[in-house]
Amino acid sequence: MSQNVAIVTGASRGIGRAIAKSLANKDYIVIANYNKSEKEAVELKNEFNNIDIFKADVSKRDDVKSLVEYTLNKYGKIDVLVNNAGIDNEKLFQDITDEDWQNVINTNLYSVFCVTQEVVNNMIHNKSGCIINISSIYAIQGGPFAVAYTASKAGIDGITKSLAKELGPSNIRVNSIAPGCIDTDMNKYLSKEDLDNIKNETPLQKIGRPEDIAKCVNWLVEDEFTTGQVISINGGWSI
Ligand code: NAP
16 A cells, blocks of 8 residues: 655644654655744654655745645645645734734635645545644634734634545545644743743643644544544633
8 A cells, every 4th residue: 555645734843743753653645834944844844754845835826735745746745735835924813914914814714625626636536535624722712913924824724524424425524623822933922920820720720732732643644433523622711
C-alpha cells in the first residue's frame, strides 16, 4: 500500500507544526505549508525525511492552486487535509476596520473554502479522504475582543457540518477540532494573570499544548465513523 499523503496548512509554527510532526511519525508524507516563517519550516523539513515544505499564502487562490498542484504532481494523491493556518486579531468591536475584518476572514475562513475546494476533487476521485478544520472554543462560546476571529471560526464549523453531509457519500469525513487555550505564539500577548485566570476557569487547571491537538488529529485520521463534528479539546473550559 502506498504511503498516505497529508497537507497541513500553517505548519511552520505552533499547533500546525505539532500536527505535521505527529503525522510524519505515523509515516505519512506531510506537505507542511508555511507563509512567512521560512526558517522554522526549513528546520522542520530537516528533522524528517517524510516532511516536504511549500510556501503559500492560503488566503490567495493562486498560491493555494500551486500548493495543491505541487502535492498532486509529486505525490499523486491527498488522503488528509488539515486546515490549520490562522491569525488572531484582538480588538474592541468598534475598532475593527474593514481591513482587519477582511484579513481575518480571508486567512481563517476563505482559506478553508479555497484549500478544500482545490483538494476535494482528488479525494472524491479516490472515494476516500479526511478533512480536519482547526476551529476554536470561541466559535462555541464567543470571546471578548474577538468578533472577527469568532465569526471566522463559527463559519469554519458551518463549512464542516454542511460539507460532511455533502461529502459523506464519497467516503470523505469532515470534522472540526475546537481548541481551548493552547501554548503557542498566538497567545504570547496574554499576561501571567490572564493565563492564571484561564487555568482557574478550566477544570483540568492547565493550558493545553500543541501536541494535545495533534493527538486528536491522529485519532481522526484513523477513525472511520465520525463526521460533521466539532470536537472540543480544551481541558473542560467550555463546560
Ligand atoms: P501560531 O503559533 O500563531 O501559528 C500560526 C500558523 O499559521 C503559522 O504556522 C503561520 O505560518 C500560519 N499562517 C498564518 N497566516 C497564514 C497564511 N496566510 N498562509 C499560510 N499560513 C499562515 O498559531 P497557533 O496557535 O498554532 O494556531 C493554529 C490554529 O489553531 C489557528 O487556526 C488558530 O486560530 C487555532 N487556535 C489556536 C488556539 C490557541 O490557543 N493557540 C486556540 C484555538 C484555536 P507563517 O508563520 O509561516 O506565516
